[in-house]
Amino acid sequence: MNQEFDQLFRDKLQNHEEQPSAKAWAKLRSKLPRKDRKPFFFVAFGILLCGMGLGYWYFGMGLTKTQNLEKTEKVEKNTNFPEANKNTKNQSVLERANLEEKPSVKHDSVPNLERKGVLEEKNLKQVLQKKIQTEKVLEKKVENGKEVKTVLEEKMQAKSENKTENKVETNLENQAEKTEKKPNEVRTEVEPEMPITVIIKTGDQASNRQEPLHEKDSLIKKKPRFLRILKQLHNFKEGEKVNFQDLKRDKK
Amino acid sequence: MLQLSIEKHKRMFRLKRTYSNERDLIEACRDKNAKAQEALYEQFSPKMLGVCLRYLPDRNDAEDAMIAGMVKVFENLHRFEAKGSFEGWIRRICVNEALTLLRKKSKMLWDEVEKADKEKFETDTEANLEAEELLKLVQNLPAGYRTVFNLYAIEGYSHQEIAGALGITESTSKSQLNRARNFLKKMIAEQYQIKSYESGI
Numbered sequence: 001m002n003q004e005f006d007q008l009f010r011d012k013l014q015n016h017e018e019q020p021s022a023k024a025w026a027k028l029r030s031k032l033p034r035k036d037r038k039p040f041f042f043v044a045f046g047i048l049l050c051g052m053g054l055g056y057w058y059f060g061m062g063l064t065k066t067q068n069l070e071k072t073e074k075v076e077k078n079t080n081f082p083e084a085n086k087n088t089k090n091q092s093v094l095e096r097a098n099l100e101e102k103p104s105v106k107h108d109s110v111p112n113l114e115r116k117g118v119l120e121e122k123n124l125k126q127v128l129q130k131k132i133q134t135e136k137v138l139e140k141k142v143e144n145g146k147e148v149k150t151v152l153e154e155k156m157q158a159k160s161e162n163k164t165e166n167k168v169e170t171n172l173e174n175q176a177e178k179t180e181k182k183p184n185e186v187r188t189e190v191e192p193e194m195p196i197t198v199i200i201k202t203g204d205q206a207s208n209r210q211e212p213l214h215e216k217d218s219l220i221k222k223k224p225r226f227l228r229i230l231k232q233l234h235n236f237k238e239g240e241k242v243n244f245q246d247l248k249r250d251k252k
Numbered sequence: 253m254l255q256l257s258i259e260k261h262k263r264m265f266r267l268k269r270t271y272s273n274e275r276d277l278i279e280a281c282r283d284k285n286a287k288a289q290e291a292l293y294e295q296f297s298p299k300m301l302g303v304c305l306r307y308l309p310d311r312n313d314a315e316d317a318m319i320a321g322m323v324k325v326f327e328n329l330h331r332f333e334a335k336g337s338f339e340g341w342i343r344r345i346c347v348n349e350a351l352t353l354l355r356k357k358s359k360m361l362w363d364e365v366e367k368a369d370k371e372k373f374e375t376d377t378e379a380n381l382e383a384e385e386l387l388k389l390v391q392n393l394p395a396g397y398r399t400v401f402n403l404y405a406i407e408g409y410s411h412q413e414i415a416g417a418l419g420i421t422e423s424t425s426k427s428q429l430n431r432a433r434n435f436l437k438k439m440i441a442e443q444y445q446i447k448s449y450e451s452g453i
Contacts, residue, residue: 002433006405009436012383013390013406017298018305024315025293031323032289 059224225249274338282329293322296339300346306402307350308357309391317353321346347407351399351417358395381440389439397432404429 223231228246236242271277271291280288300321304314324345332341381389390398399418403409404425409417414425 005433005437009386009390009401010406010408012381012386013302013306015299016302016306016383016387018301018314020297020301020315020318024297024319025290028293028319028322029286029289031319032284032326 059226275334278329278332278338281326289326292325296325296342297322299339300342303343303346304350305387306390306406307347307354307399313353313357314350317350318346320353321349324349343407347403348417354395354399381443385443389436389443392439393432393435396428397435400425400428401432401436 225247232242232244232246271280271288277288277292277295281292297318301314301318304317304321305311308314308317321342325342328345332338390402393401400414403414403417404411411422411425411429414420415422418425420428
């Protein structure tokens with residue numbers, strides 16, 4: 001009897017199924033051991049970092065270097081500054097005008113002043129030397145004249161005196177003319193050479209004065225576009241002013 | 253709702269088709285394959301919940317026991333040897349989990365006195381009972397009776413095994429079984445009377 005009774009329950013209940021709730025699988029899944037995905041994630045993260053680094057090196061540093069080189073070459077070649085400054089777009093009109101004016105001022109004012117100074121110094125030296133020479137000559141002539149006077153005093157006093165005086169005067173006049181002419185000659189000799197030296201000087205000085213600004217501008221401008229965008233995003237995040245011109249594409 | 257259940261059945265069918273062979277399924281689960289784990293869960297969880305519900309009348313408790321049992325199954329798959337039935341192995345684990353939870357939840361009372369009831373048992377009355385009705389009857393048993401009855405009558409454990417599992421003597425197991433049977437018989441008779449009264453017989 002008891003076995004039949006048990007059998008009845010066994011048959012009915014042994015394979016009885018009840019559908020678990022939908023949350024049961026989620027609960028179970030959270031408790032299940034999973035495969036270790038750490039190595040994969042580490043490798044993926046490493047590759048990503050390497051990629052980003054290479055990208056930054058290639059697009060960021062690499063381009064700026066080449067651009068800097070190109071720019072310095074341009075600066076060396078082009079001492080004509082207005083042309084070199086064409087690339088700077090963000091500069092205001094006044095700045096541009098200043099930059100355009102500066103070289104012309106340097107060509108005219110500074111070199112001329114220097115040139116004049118040099119010329120004056122040289123001329124003064126030469127004039128002084130000539131004067132000294134003429135004084136010596138005059139002294140000699142005067143002495144000679146005195147000797148002539150002593151010799152010909154007895155024969156032709158009046159005539160010889162006039163002649164010697166005339167000679168001395170003519171000599172003096174000639175020498176004075178020479179002294180006056182020589183500085184002019186020196187000028188003519190120096191002038192063709194001076195502008196070349198002056199141009200070189202002005203070029204060097206101008207490059208020394210303007211390159212830092214110019215290079216800075218070029219560096220700021222020639223940053224890769226995505227870096228500029230990142231910078232502007234950072235500015236936006238920080239609440240600083242956003243320069244939308246930086247977001248524009250570079251014109252080649 | 254209906255659409256969801258249809259989709260679930262479709263998914264189950266797909267999973268079962270991919271892991272038609274039980275060995276492949278076990279191997280994939282050993283490799284911690286998520287799809288295989290889900291397939292195994294879908295295959296055995298309803299049965300195991302049915303088992304747990306016999307020991308734990310509260311559905312949430314039964315589900316917790318089932319989940320704990322399945323977690324142990326996945327964790328100890330490498331220990332399973334292909335000699336016995338895989339379902340039987342899972343069932344044993346789930347039964348143990350249900351018993352563990354039952355011990356935590358309620359104190360089982362054991363009557364040491366063995367009283368064999370000799371009440372007549374009418375076969376006709378319980379033959380018509382459905383599984384759910386029987387389950388309710390079993391769930392209405394006191395915890396001690398219910399556990400021994402489930403283990404002996406349905407799971408097929410011996411009194412020795414039951415005594416070992418529950419930490420009781422064999423005689424206690426026997427007495428609990430007899431008391432459970434008598435209790436059930438009484439309840440079935442009452443239910444039959446109510447049914448016959450309702451039907452006007």
